[in-house]
Amino acid sequence: MKHYPSDLAKFGGEPQFREPLHVGRPNIGDRAALMERIEDILDRRWLTNHGPYVEEFERRIADYVGVKHCIAMCNATIALEIMIRAAGLKGEVIVPSMTFVATAHALQWQEITPVFCDIDPVTCTLDPKRVESMITPRTTGIIGVHLWGRACQIDELTEIAERHHLKLMFDAAHSFGCTYKGQMIGRFGEAEVLSFHATKFLNSLEGGAIVTNNDELAGKARLMQNFGFEDTDSVIYVGTNGKMNEISAAMGITSLESIDEFINKNHENYNLYQQELAGIKGVRLMPYDEREKTNYQYVVLDIDEAAIGLSRDDIKDILHAENVLTRRYFYPGCHRMEPYRSHFPHAGLLLPVTEHISQRVLSMPTGTAVSADDIREVCAIIRLAVDHAAEIADRLKQQTDALVLQ
Numbered sequence: 288m289k290h291y292p293s294d295l296a297k298f299g300g301e302p303q304f305r306e307p308l309h310v311g312r313p314n315i316g317d318r319a320a321l322m323e324r325i326e327d328i329l330d331r332r333w334l335t336n337h338g339p340y341v342e343e344f345e346r347r348i349a350d351y352v353g354v355k356h357c358i359a360m361c362n363a364t365i366a367l368e369i370m371i372r373a374a375g376l377k378g379e380v381i382v383p384s385m386t387f388v389a390t391a392h393a394l395q396w397q398e399i400t401p402v403f404c405d406i407d408p409v410t411c412t413l414d415p416k417r418v419e420s421m422i423t424p425r426t427t428g429i430i431g432v433h434l435w436g437r438a439c440q441i442d443e444l445t446e447i448a449e450r451h452h453l454k455l456m457f458d459a460a461h462s463f464g465c466t467y468k469g470q471m472i473g474r475f476g477e478a479e480v481l482s483f484h485a486t487k488f489l490n491s492l493e494g495g496a497i498v499t500n501n502d503e504l505a506g507k508a509r510l511m512q513n514f515g516f517e518d519t520d521s522v523i524y525v526g527t528n529g530k531m532n533e534i535s536a537a538m539g540i541t542s543l544e545s546i547d548e549f550i551n552k553n554h555e556n557y558n559l560y561q562q563e564l565a566g567i568k569g570v571r572l573m574p575y576d577e578r579e580k581t582n583y584q585y586v587v588l589d590i591d592e593a594a595i596g597l598s599r600d601d602i603k604d605i606l607h608a609e610n611v612l613t614r615r616y617f618y619p620g621c622h623r624m625e626p627y628r629s630h631f632p633h634a635g636l637l638l639p640v641t642e643h644i645s646q647r648v649l650s651m652p653t654g655t656a657v658s659a660d661d662i663r664e665v666c667a668i669i670r671l672a673v674d675h676a677a678e679i680a681d682r683l684k685q686q687t688d689a690l691v692l693q
């Protein structure tokens with residue numbers, strides 16, 4: 288246990304953790320069940336092209352979400368691209384900047400302009416009032432992101448989309464297993480996209496899916512995912528290759544069989560962080576709405592530099608030195624990344640809440656690979672840092688000055 292600033296690895300102490308603690312270290316389900324499925328796939332020699340495991344995975348996901356259609360894909364980025372194309376979006380589409388860059392890239396990749404809209408400071412998702420002010424004659428749609436598993440203000444966004452004849456869709460990459468007003472996310476808008484990337488709490492190695500109740504959109508997306516083939520030798524749209532393979536589907540099914548265990552562990556971790564961080568001035572966990580079901584896959588700290596005297600980045604640097612590889616999800620915002628930064632150099636002027644929040648948040652390691660002792664130790668380091676903030680700020684300044692003098 289560390290007691291003094293000089294114990295911190297940042298100032299020459301031994302790192303608290305020999306092995307790095309990652310955000311999004313994969314959750315692994317029942318290995319024997321997975322291996323059995325993989326043997327079966329190899330015996331059958333049906334490796335991809337909508338085999339029996341992909342079909343089973345799609346059915347199980349559709350049942351879990353409670354939608355008519357699930358189209359499993361090689362990843363969520365391709366799923367977003369296909370959803371956008373199948374829905375016929377063009378011109379401009381309103382999205383948050385506070386998201387993983389794939390949300391914006393999926394538009395830009397097909398020369399649709401992502402128009403970055405500010406977020407609500409409480410939900411950290413699209414602010415419906417701001418959305419309305421970003422609509423132009425070129426706008427064709429809105430893509431909301433249920434950030435950290437916390438639902439967008441779907442009713443308000445739906446009302447705006449209807450009034451302006453815009454298509455509303457969602458990037459639900461963070462939100463499998465979460466609800467909005469008691470209904471599973473995945474059922475809203477024209478369609479929603481899920482991610483099963485290795486770092487998401489439920490993984491298929493790589494993978495994603497479009498979920499929708501819209502028959503026409505589902506039909507188009509399914510053809511577009513397979514080069515536009517309607518039938519052998521007959522292609523009726525421009526398409527791409529977005530297919531999920533059988534081993535990914537086997538991993539996805541195996542993960543689904545452990546979903547309750549993964550969510551329970553995430554929930555326990557979240558509660559433990561809450562308990563261990565209690566009373567630390569200026570450090571707060573981003574809350575979840577306890578009335579909703581959620582997957583608790585992100586434990587996000589909100590760090591108030593003015594109250595602590597240390598910035599979010601100071602705390603991140605201190606933790607990284609201890610081998611706690613926290614992530615700034617999402618910093619600096621898509622609008623400060625290329626090509627958007629060059630296209631819209633002044634976008635930040637319209638995104639004050641995004642800029643404020645992205646300076647304060649820090650995602651913590653969680654999931655089945657993180658133990659209760661790990662969490663206690665991580666929180667003890669944060670407490671030590673905050674308790675000795677003035678001395679640590681001095682030491683950090685000395686380090687920076689020394690670097691400048693070198």
Ligand SMILES: *Cc1c(COP(=O)(O)O)cnc(C)c1O
Nearest residue numbers: 362363364387389460482484495
């Ligand atoms: C992970 C993620 C994606 C991309 O998912 P992939 O399956 O890795 O392509 C898209 N949007 C958000 C918000 C994500 O977190």
